[in-house]
Amino acid sequence: MQHKKYKFSTAATDFYFGGSFSQLKTIIDQKATVLLTDENVFNAHSKKFKGWRTIVIKAGEAYKIQSTVDDIIDQLIDLETDRKTTLVGIGGGVITDIAGYVAAVYMRGLKFGFIPTSLLALVDASVGGKNGIDVGMYKNMVGVIRQPSFILHDISLLKSLPDKEWINGFAEIIKHACIKDAAMFRELEANDLSVYQKKPKLIAALLQRNAQLKAKVVQEDEFETSVRRLLNFGHTLGHAIENQYALMHGHAVAIGMTYACHISAQLSGFKQTDRVVKVLEQYGLPTYMSFDRQLAFDLLKMDKKREKKEMNYVLLEKVGKGVVKSIPLVQLEKIIQALPK
Amino acid sequence: MQHKKYKFSTAATDFYFGGSFSQLKTIIDQKATVLLTDENVFNAHSKKFKGWRTIVIKAGEAYKIQSTVDDIIDQLIDLETDRKTTLVGIGGGVITDIAGYVAAVYMRGLKFGFIPTSLLALVDASVGGKNGIDVGMYKNMVGVIRQPSFILHDISLLKSLPDKEWINGFAEIIKHACIKDAAMFRELEANDLSVYQKKPKLIAALLQRNAQLKAKVVQEDEFETSVRRLLNFGHTLGHAIENQYALMHGHAVAIGMTYACHISAQLSGFKQTDRVVKVLEQYGLPTYMSFDRQLAFDLLKMDKKREKKEMNYVLLEKVGKGVVKSIPLVQLEKIIQALPK
Structure with missing residues (x-):
C-alpha cells in the first residue's frame, strides 16, 4: 500500500493507493467508525462488512436526495454517534457524495473517508471534497466543499463492476x-x-x-x-x-x-x-x-x-x-x- | 454607524453597530440579495422590506427543521438565485440559524449576513457562525460552522420586541x-x-x-x-x-x-x-x-x-x-x- 498526503487549504487527505478493504482497520478505530454503503455494494461484499457498524441505503442516483440524508441522520442518532465518529463511504459517486454531505452537516461536522468502488468514484467523485445531493431536476444543488480525511484504493473491488x-x-x-x-x-x-x-x-x-x-x-x-x-x-x-x-x-x-x-x-x-x-x-x-x-x-x-x-x-x-x-x-x-x- | 471587522480563521465578519435597516443597501447590492425573515418580523416591519426580494417563513423554533430548509431552497431555485447572491437573515435566533445553514449548503455556499431583531440574536445567535436545525428532540443536531459576511445592529427594531x-x-x-x-x-x-x-x-x-x-x-x-x-x-x-x-x-x-x-x-x-x-x-x-x-x-x-x-x-x-x-x-x-x- 502506497501512502501520499495532499494538503488542502482547509484540511489534508491521506491517499492509500494499492490498498485493500481489510486494511481499513489499520487506518481508523473500528469502534469509532460507521460505514455507509448501498445495497449493491453490501450484497456483493457482505463478508467484508462483518464487525463494522454499517448503514445501508438503496442504490442509485434517484436516492441522492434529502430524504435519504434524513434517514441516515436518524440512524446515526440511533447508533448514538458522537462527534469523534468517522463516517466512511464505501461505494460509487452517489455514496461518496452523500457520505461527505452527511458528515459535513451532522453535529456540525464529522471526519469522513472513502473506499471508492467504482471507476468514476476512484478518479473523480471521491477526490476534492465536493459533496451534495440533487433537488428535483437540479444536480448537486445542495452540498458543501469539505475534504475527506482519507481515500483508500482497493482495485480488487472493481472485479464485480459491470462494463457499463x-x-x-x-x-x-x-x-x-x-x-x-x-x-x-x-x-x-x-x-x-x-x-x-x-x-x-x-x-x-x-x-x-x-x-x-x-x-x-x-x-x-x-x-x-x-x-x-x-x-x-x-x-x-x-x-x-x-x-x-x-x-x-x-x-x-x-x-x-x-x-x-x-x-x-x-x-x-x-x-x-x-x-x-x-x-x-x-x-x-x-x-x-x-x-x-x-x-x-x-x-x-x-x-x-x-x-x-x-x-x-x-x-x-x-x-x-x-x-x-x-x-x-x-x-x-x-x-x-x-x-x- | 460604527464599523468593526473581525477576522476568523476561515473568513471575516463586518460588524455595523448603531446602524439601521435602511443602511442595508449601502452594504450590499440589492439586486443580488434575497432576504429571509419570519411572519412576525415581516408583519411588524413590512414597509422596510419594500423593494427587496424576500422569503417569509413561519415563526418559531418548531419550524427550525429540515422541511423549512427544503421549502426555502425551492424558493431560491424559483428566484433563479445564483452563487453570487447574498442571503440576509432578518429575525431572531431561529432565522439566523436557518439563514446561515441554507446559505452554507445552497449551491455549496452563498455569502450571508444578518440583521438580528431579538436580544438573543444580537448578543449570541448571530455571532460565531454556528448554524443549523433541530432533529426531533435534538437541538441543532444538523448544521455547519460558517461565518456571516456582516452583522448589522439596528436597535430600533427592539421597540416591537415583547418583554419575554x-x-x-x-x-x-x-x-x-x-x-x-x-x-x-x-x-x-x-x-x-x-x-x-x-x-x-x-x-x-x-x-x-x-x-x-x-x-x-x-x-x-x-x-x-x-x-x-x-x-x-x-x-x-x-x-x-x-x-x-x-x-x-x-x-x-x-x-x-x-x-x-x-x-x-x-x-x-x-x-x-x-x-x-x-x-x-x-x-x-x-x-x-x-x-x-x-x-x-x-x-x-x-x-x-x-x-x-x-x-x-x-x-x-x-x-x-x-x-x-x-x-x-x-x-x-x-x-x-x-x-x-
Missing part, C-alpha cells in the same frame, strides 16, 4: 486527459477498455494518475475560482440533460464534452473534435444526441457556474489544454439551439 | 458575564430589565459589549476545541430540557446555568450560586425546575459535547471565570439524579 460502470468512469478519465494531460490522451488512444480490464497494474496506475491529477488541481484552487473550473468540462450541458433523460453520469458528460468541442471550435479555435469523439467512441461512450434544446438551456441556466447573465463554460484550445470562457446567456442560448444532432 | 424576548436575551448576557466578564456581572447586578429598556444608549453599549465578547472568543477558537466551549455554559442540560418542555431558549439556559452552578459547587469549588440565582431572578428568568431527570439525562447523552463515555461540561470557578471539565457519563447521571428541585 467501467464506461461511465472512462468519461471522467478522458475529461482529465482533454483538459490537462495530452500524454494520457495518447495512452488512451493507444488502448481500449478491454486492455485496461485485463491488466490490473495498468488500470491501477491510470486510476492513481487521475486521482493525483485531480488532487493537484483542487490543491491549487479548492473553492473553484480558477483552475478547478476546468474539471467542469462536459458537465454544464451534461448535468442539464443527465436527470432529464435519466442518463448515466459518464454518458451525459461524454455528450457534454462532444458539444463543448463544437462550441470550442466556434469560440476558441479548437480543431480536434474528431479525435475527442473517436476516443469517446473507443471507450463505448455516446457522443451526439437529439435532446430538447430549449429545456436543456432552461435547466443549464440554473447551473451553479452561472454568474448573473453569463455562464462560465469550459472549452478546449487543444487536446490537453482546457480554458474557461464567460459566455453571455443570450449568446449561449443561440449556440445550443444550433448544435448538430 | 428581552428576558430570553438576558439569559445569554448573564452567561457571558458568568464565564468571562465579572465587571459586566456587577453592572447587571446594579441594574434591572426596565433600566435597560428605558435607556437606548445603555442597551446599545451592552449589546455591542456582548457581541464583541463572543466574537473574540470565537476568533480564538472557531471550531470549539478549547475556550469556545465556555459559551455552552448552561446549555448542556438546557438543551436537554428545552424541546422536551417547549421552554424558551433563555429559560432553558437559565435553568441549565442554575444547575451548572450546583455541579460547579461539587466539582470546582464554586461558592457564588446564590449571586447567579439572584441575578437570573432579577431579569425575570427561572432557576429551579422539577423536570424528568432520567429523560433529561438520556437526551443530554446525545449532546454534541459528548466524547465517547465522557461529557465536556462547563462549570464556574468564580463569577467571571468558566472552566471546562470532562465528566464521566456514569458520574454525571448520578449528579443529575441528585440535583435539587
